Amino acid sequence: MTASTAPPSAPLLAIRGLSKAFLGVQALDGVDFTLRHGEIHALLGENGAGKSTLIKTLTGVYQRDNGTVALEGREIAPRGVEEAQRLHIGTVYQEVNLLPNLSVAENLFLGRQPMRWGLVDRGAMRRRARAVLQPYGLSVDVTAPLGRFSVATQQIIAIARAVDMSAKVLILDEPTASLDAQEVAVLFKVMRTLRSRGIGIVFVTHFLDQVYEVCDSITVLRNGRLVGERRTADLPRLDLVAMMLGRELEAAAHRIDLGPAEVDSRPPLASFKGFGKARSVEPFDLDIRPGEVVALAGLLGSGRTETVRLVFGMDRADRGEATVDGRAVRLKGPRDAVRLGFGFCPEDRKKEGIVGELSVRENIILALQARQGWLKPIPRRRQEEIADRFIRLLDIRTPDAERPIQLLSGGNQQKALLARWLATEPRLLILDEPTRGIDVGAHAEIIRLIERLCADGMALLVVSSELEEIVAYSRRVVVLRDRRHVAELRGGEVSVERIVAAIASETPNVAGSGAEVRQ
Amino acid sequence: MTLSAPGPARNLPQYGALIAVLLANWLLFPDFFAIRLQDGRLFGSLIDVLNRGAPVALLAVGMTMVIATRGVDLSVGAVMAISGAIAATMTGAGWSLPAVLAASLAAGLLCGLWNGVLVAVLRIQPIIATLILMVAGRGIAQLVTEGQIVTFTSPALAFIGSGSFLTVPMPVVLTIVVLAVTALLVRATALGLMIEAVGVNRLSSAGAGVNTPVVLVAVYVWCGLCAAVAGLIVTADIRGADANNAGLWLELDAILAVVVGGTSLLGGRFGLVLSVVGALIIQAMNTGILLSGFKPEFNLIVKAGVLLVVLLLQSPTLTLFLPRPKGARPIGTVKPPVAPTSGGAKP
Ligand SMILES: Nc1ncnc2c1ncn2[C@@H]1O[C@H](COP(=O)(O)OP(=O)(O)OP(=O)(O)O)[C@@H](O)[C@H]1O
Ligand SMILES: [Mg+2]
Numbered sequence: 074m075t076a077s078t079a080p081p082s083a084p085l086l087a088i089r090g091l092s093k094a095f096l097g098v099q100a101l102d103g104v105d106f107t108l109r110h111g112e113i114h115a116l117l118g119e120n121g122a123g124k125s126t127l128i129k130t131l132t133g134v135y136q137r138d139n140g141t142v143a144l145e146g147r148e149i150a151p152r153g154v155e156e157a158q159r160l161h162i163g164t165v166y167q168e169v170n171l172l173p174n175l176s177v178a179e180n181l182f183l184g185r186q187p188m189r190w191g192l193v194d195r196g197a198m199r200r201r202a203r204a205v206l207q208p209y210g211l212s213v214d215v216t217a218p219l220g221r222f223s224v225a226t227q228q229i230i231a232i233a234r235a236v237d238m239s240a241k242v243l244i245l246d247e248p249t250a251s252l253d254a255q256e257v258a259v260l261f262k263v264m265r266t267l268r269s270r271g272i273g274i275v276f277v278t279h280f281l282d283q284v285y286e287v288c289d290s291i292t293v294l295r296n297g298r299l300v301g302e303r304r305t306a307d308l309p310r311l312d313l314v315a316m317m318l319g320r321e322l323e324a325a326a327h328r329i330d331l332g333p334a335e336v337d338s339r340p341p342l343a344s345f346k347g348f349g350k351a352r353s354v355e356p357f358d359l360d361i362r363p364g365e366v367v368a369l370a371g372l373l374g375s376g377r378t379e380t381v382r383l384v385f386g387m388d389r390a391d392r393g394e395a396t397v398d399g400r401a402v403r404l405k406g407p408r409d410a411v412r413l414g415f416g417f418c419p420e421d422r423k424k425e426g427i428v429g430e431l432s433v434r435e436n437i438i439l440a441l442q443a444r445q446g447w448l449k450p451i452p453r454r455r456q457e458e459i460a461d462r463f464i465r466l467l468d469i470r471t472p473d474a475e476r477p478i479q480l481l482s483g484g485n486q487q488k489a490l491l492a493r494w495l496a497t498e499p500r501l502l503i504l505d506e507p508t509r510g511i512d513v514g515a516h517a518e519i520i521r522l523i524e525r526l527c528a529d530g531m532a533l534l535v536v537s538s539e540l541e542e543i544v545a546y547s548r549r550v551v552v553l554r555d556r557r558h559v560a561e562l563r564g565g566e567v568s569v570e571r572i573v574a575a576i577a578s579e580t581p582n583v584a585g586s587g588a589e590v591r592q
Numbered sequence: 593m594t595l596s597a598p599g600p601a602r603n604l605p606q607y608g609a610l611i612a613v614l615l616a617n618w619l620l621f622p623d624f625f626a627i628r629l630q631d632g633r634l635f636g637s638l639i640d641v642l643n644r645g646a647p648v649a650l651l652a653v654g655m656t657m658v659i660a661t662r663g664v665d666l667s668v669g670a671v672m673a674i675s676g677a678i679a680a681t682m683t684g685a686g687w688s689l690p691a692v693l694a695a696s697l698a699a700g701l702l703c704g705l706w707n708g709v710l711v712a713v714l715r716i717q718p719i720i721a722t723l724i725l726m727v728a729g730r731g732i733a734q735l736v737t738e739g740q741i742v743t744f745t746s747p748a749l750a751f752i753g754s755g756s757f758l759t760v761p762m763p764v765v766l767t768i769v770v771l772a773v774t775a776l777l778v779r780a781t782a783l784g785l786m787i788e789a790v791g792v793n794r795l796s797s798a799g800a801g802v803n804t805p806v807v808l809v810a811v812y813v814w815c816g817l818c819a820a821v822a823g824l825i826v827t828a829d830i831r832g833a834d835a836n837n838a839g840l841w842l843e844l845d846a847i848l849a850v851v852v853g854g855t856s857l858l859g860g861r862f863g864l865v866l867s868v869v870g871a872l873i874i875q876a877m878n879t880g881i882l883l884s885g886f887k888p889e890f891n892l893i894v895k896a897g898v899l900l901v902v903l904l905l906q907s908p909t910l911t912l913f914l915p916r917p918k919g920a921r922p923i924g925t926v927k928p929p930v931a932p933t934s935g936g937a938k939p
Contacts, residue, residue, distance in 0.1 A: 387799060411801030425799050430792045430860045435785060442782045443801035450782040493800065 083146030085110045085273040086131075086242055091140035093123075093130045095480065097472045100126040102297045103140070108242065108273040113264060115284045115305070116277045118294035118317055119512040120484030121470035124277045125167050127294070128246050132157040132164050144241070155184065163239025167246040167277075167483045167510070168423050169227045171234070173220025178202035180219050181234050205237050206230070209259055224421050225251040225373045229260075236263060243267060244275040247483065249283060250509040251420065253373050253538040261287050279484070279512050281310060293317055318514045339363050340399065342532050343413075343501055345384065348393035353379045356393050357558040359551065361501060363530040366523075368543040370572050371553035377536040378420055379556065381503045384534065385417040386410040387425075411444050413501075416494030420505040420536075422483075426490045429479035433471055434460035436478045437492045444497060463492035466522070468515055484510045491519065495526075502526075505536045520546060540569045552576055605905035606853060606869045613873055613898065614638075617880040624883070633756035637879060639764075645875030646763035647672070647822040647839070651846035652853070652867040653767075653774050654818030657811040659850050661791040662859030663711060663718035665815045668846055670729025671703045672823030672839030677736040679824055680833035683744040692749060697820050703729065704816020708809030726843065733835035743832035753829030763825045767868070770821060774814070775864050784862075787811060791859025845874055852902050873902070 086108035093101040101123045108114050116124050130137045133151030142149055144160060151157040157164065171180040178198045179186075187197040202215040209229050219227060232248050243264075249257050264274055264287060276288060284291065284305065291308060293300040293316045300316050308316075341360040349356030354376040361367055369377040382388040384395075386404035395404050397413050404410055410417065419425040428436055437460045442451055451459075460474040467488040471481055478489055487510050494502055502523075508516050524546065527533055537543050543550060550567050552560040552575040560575040562568075617637070618624040627636035651668045658665045675696040682692045703725055710721035744750075755762045778784035786807050789797040798804045822842075827833045852870035855862040877898055881891045 407799050408801050408803055417799065419799060424793075425795045428789045428793045428796050428800075431785075431789060435789070439785070439789060439797070439802070440800040442785065443797075443803070445782075447782040447786055447807075450780070450785075 083143070084108060085112075085145060087141075087143040087146075088127075088131065089141045089143075091127065091130060091142070092138045093126055093135060094138055097476075099297050101130060101137075104294065104297070104299045106292055106299075107302070108275060110273055111268050111271045112289045113268055113274045113276055113287050115288040115291045116275055116294070117279075117284065117291060117313070118300075119470075120488070120510070120515060121296075121482040122294040122317075122512075123297040124294060125246055125482060126297075128164065128166070128244055128275070128277070132162060132244070134166075158184075158238050161238070161240035162242040162244065163235035163237070164244040165228075165231045165235045165246060165248050169224065169231050171219055171227065171231055174218055176216045177206075177213055177219050177222075177230055178215040180230060181205055181215075181237070185238075205233050208263055209233060209256070223251075223374060223378065225253070225256065228252065229256065232260060232263075236267065239267070239272060242273050242275070246277045247279070247510055248276075249278060249280060251506055251538070254540070256373065257283065279510060279516070281313065281513065284313075285310070295319055314513055317512065342397065343384075343415075344396045346394050346396075348383060348390050348395060350379070350383055350388060350391050353388060353556070354383065354553075355557040357551075359384075359558075361532045361534060363500070363532055364527050365549065366527060366533045366535065366547040368547035368550045369534070369536045369553060370540065370543055370550050371576055373538075374556075375553040375576075376556035376558075377553050378505055380553065380558075381417065381505055381534060381536055382419075384410075385415055385503055387417065387419070408443070411440060411497070414497075414499050415501045415503060416440065416497055416499035417503040418487075418490050418494060418505060418507055422486060422490060422509075427478050427486050430477050432475045433464070433469065433478050433481065433489055434474040436489055437463055437474075437496055440493050441496045459496050460492075463489075463496060466495075467492055468518065484512055484515065487511055488515065488519075495522075499531060501532045501534065503534045506538065507535060508537070508539070508542065540572050543567075543572065544569055603854070603863075603866060605902055606866050606873070609852070609898070609902045609905075610869055610873050610876065613876040613880065614641075617876060617883065620880060621883045629759060632759060633761060634759050637883065639761065641872060641876050641879050642764045643761045644879065645872050646767045647826055648842055648845045648849055648874060649767045649868045649871035650770055650818045650822040650825070651842055652849035652871045653771055653864055654811075654815030655843075655846045656850050656853070656855055656862050656864055656867040657774075657778065657787055658718070658815045659791075659847070659855050659857060660787050660859055660862035661808055661811050662794075662857075663808070663811070664722065664847060664857070665707060665812060665819075666719065666722040666843050667703060667707060667725035667729055668815065668819040668822075669839035669841060669843045670726050670733065671700055671816055671819035672826060672842065673733035673833075673835050674703065674729055674736065675700050675820035675823030676827035676833040676838045677733040677742065677835050679749060679827050680742040680744050681736055683746045683749050684742055689746070689748040693824070696824050697817060700816040700818075700820025700823070701813055702816070703819070704813035705809065707816065708812030711812060712805040712808035730835060733833075733838070737833055737835045739835075741832055741834045745831065749824075749828050750831050751828070753825055753827070753831075763829070766821060766825060770818060771864060771868060774818075777814075778864075783807070783810070788860050788862065791862075845871070848899060849874055852899060873898070 084107050088104065088106040091101055091104045104127060106127065116127065118124055126135065129135045131142060133153045133156055149160055151160060181202045182198055186193045187201060188194060189197070199215055206213070211226065211229055213222065213226065219230065228248060228251055232245065235243060249260065252260065267274060278284060288305050290302060290304050291313065292302045295317065339362045342363045343361045345357065345359045347356040347358065357380065369380055371377050379388065383390045386406045386409050389405060395402050402409070402413060407417070428439065434456055438451055438456045445451065457474060463469065464471065464474060469488045469492065470485050478486055481489065491507070508519065511519065523533060535547065544567055548564055548567060550562045550572055551558055552562070552572060554576060562571055562575065621637065624637045627634055627639060655665055655668065678699050679692050679696045682695055707722050707725060710716045711718050752762050757765045778787065786797070786802050789802055790804050790807050794804055823839060826838055849870035850867045851857060852873055853863055853866035855867060874895065877895050878891060881894055
């Protein structure tokens with residue numbers, strides 16, 4: 074760590090009048106941002122407000138059009154990620170962008186491998202990798218390729234890497250999107266330690282609870298412009314939301330109150346008996362009725378994601394049977410599921426969700442087109458109608474439907490993926506961490522929309538780490554532990570306490586069958 | 593990854609290069625654009641470019657879609673040899689033209705099916721999967737011809753190579769027909785979208801319900817068919833089949849034509865017509881060097897130079913330095929935020 078040589082009065086990081094335009098979009102427009110020593114500073118705003126762009130412009134991924142950035146009083150203009158790292162700015166970008174084919178250790182030390190006699194010292198690298206990961210309670214095989222691990226694990230590894238490099242500034246762009254409560258707590262502990270050492274932390278999130286838990290101050294952006302900076306203590310939550318949205322948030326959505334008897338009397342839409350896959354999830358039974366919201370809760374690696382992947386045929390079950398409308402069905406692949414009227418938003422948006430280079434329109438109509446088959450193309454006019462309808466309905470922020478989806482902000486990509494499935498009018502919609510990265514305003518909208526669809530008979534199977542969210546909209550919760558369905562809570566039993574209790578009711582079997590062993 | 597900026601500006605390098613090469617030919621050879629009608633068929637250097645360029649253009653049409661799925665087909669030259677060998681041998685043995693054509697095309701289809709199954713079902717990397725047939729294919733062709741150079745005299749088959757339809761040489765007619773049918777097949781259906789989707793992200797496409805194996809097999813089959821047509825043309829033209837040399841190295845010209853046409857080897861967006869333009873650029877250069885009387889050795893070097901220029905014009909790094917409308921930065925120049933020193937690994 075280098076000692077600071079600048080006058081102590083200078084803030085750690087001072088951004089003034091920062092501007093950045095992309096074709097057709099003024100993503101940043103004269104934004105000021107100040108980060109002080111020993112401060113955790115939340116950077117907030119709606120989807121597409123410009124948060125990620127601010128971070129990428131600051132760290133040299135993009136070159137700025139205008140403005141200045143000073144680190145401890147000295148102007149800097151990093152021309153790339155590497156240079157930013159040399160300035161002791163460690164960053165976790167919104168999309169985990171490590172290299173899946175390299176090992177965990179190599180990813181952690183990429184570009185700064187410990188050397189001995191001109192060669193990479195693999196032994197030292199492994200040892201240091203284990204040490205770097207230790208505070209996070211993550212004991213993974215550091216020689217295994219990174220791509221083998223879940224999104225959450227990869228995210229923790231990305232965080233550990235950035236923390237290890239951030240002697241002055243740590244920037245975290247939605248790092249907690251796929252983490253569960255426990256991991257978030259660990260991360261916050263690490264952040265507080267860094268803060269006490271005088272390091273400044275920029276923290277982007279859509280979870281307002283987390284903002285109030287760890288952040289000292291808040292800067293809000295809207296449409297690429299600075300709305301204002303406040304001390305967290307002086308800013309009530311409702312005011313914060315109003316600052317972000319530019320309007321008041323309508324009363325929170327409340328849970329659908331279909332009488333349990335009414336739903337239970339319906340014949341199940343889809344029913345799984347002894348469904349499972351070796352080394353993935355133990356066989357489980359699951360009935361899903363029309364209009365019902367079933368949530369899967371459990372720790373990371375407990376088999377939630379694996380369960381929904383089997384249900385959608387993304388992974389192939391090797392035992393048990395599935396019936397839809399009382400008829401036995403094959404679920405050999407997503408195509409079978411799509412034809413049965415299932416839809417699935419996967420956890421890893423970039424790898425398994427978006428088709429990056431194709432336009433927003435093409436991404437939205439892709440599943441519908443795939444179900445119709447290649448011989449019946451959806452006429453261009455109709456495609457545009459569908460795309461425009463969902464862009465309006467879900468408030469997807471894009472200049473037009475023809476923009477490649479990869480240029481949209483993370484939350485807006487997520488909304489477009491939801492649109493892809495809603496366009497197919499699914500009978501069973503499966504969502505893995507559906508509200509990841511979606512801002513508070515859009516979040517409420519989406520929940521309202523889903524409730525409407527459920528009232529019309531759509532069933533929803535959802536994986537979420539947000540227990541409050543689960544409690545708010547599901548009337549049945551399946552709890553998983555160690556890749557097994559261990560409990561089911563219904564109706565009145567559904568509460569955060571009961572879910573937590575069910576998750577923890579037995580000491581976890583540490584020797585789980587997967588690659589990830591958690592403490 | 594290059595992001596396709598929509599609009600005609602994107603095609604400028606290709607059409608510009610074609611025009612430049614044609615003009616260069618004209619400077620070297622003032623009669624270059626002269627076209628005359630003789631015995632009901634057009635003649636002239638320009639017609640020659642089209643005619644000689646037809647086999648590579650056909651290969652490029654099939655190759656475009658394979659490359660759009662993020663694959664490559666190295667076996668097309670060998671497939672040409674097989675289809676030519678079958679055509680010449682069967683004709684020599686007295687089979688009727690329809691039977692000969694059907695057998696040759698069926699051979700191309702089977703070759704494509706083989707490649708497609710290796711890539712789509714067995715998930716072998718395309719470059720390796722098609723390398724197998726690239727090597728084995730010439731052996732198969734030699735087996736068909738029993739190691740001889742087989743010649744034939746049937747005017748019916750020869751017509752495909754040297755005949756003409758409404759004054760246009762048959763190879764050119766066939767290329768136009770194949771191009772039109774292909775374009776119709778992919779753009780009037782949803783196949784084009786699915787090919788591009790699979791090429792950009794196979795996992796996401798499969799997750800959206802796209803039948804990725806069928807899409808992949810289809811493009812390799814189509815590529816095999818195009819190669820078979822090209823093989824027929826070459827055999828018909830020389831009235832014989834040389835299993836060792838027919839279509840030799842043409843897979844490289846075809847890949848080059850596609851890349852010059854602007855379709856990225858990383859898959860995704862593709863342009864069929866532009867690939868044909870790419871093939872014509874390559875052929876116009878060949879013809880030009882031949883006409884100029886330079887040693888053929890020059891051919892390769894000049895070709896490499898011109899290709900370099902075309903590719904540079906498409907490179908996002910270079911467009912950075914070209915004048916552009918205010919505020920409009922080429923999006924393709926944005927570096928993805930990859931961890932440092934990725935050593936060329938793709939994130
Ligand atoms: N490389 C790019 N090319 C073109 N436009 C871009 C690019 N990156 C971002 N944008 C646009 O800039 C705007 C701001 O995007 P940004 O990613 O900064 O939003 P964000 O605040 O991080 O949103 P989210 O909460 O959804 O992550 C968006 O309208 C987006 O479409
Ligand atoms: Mg963002």
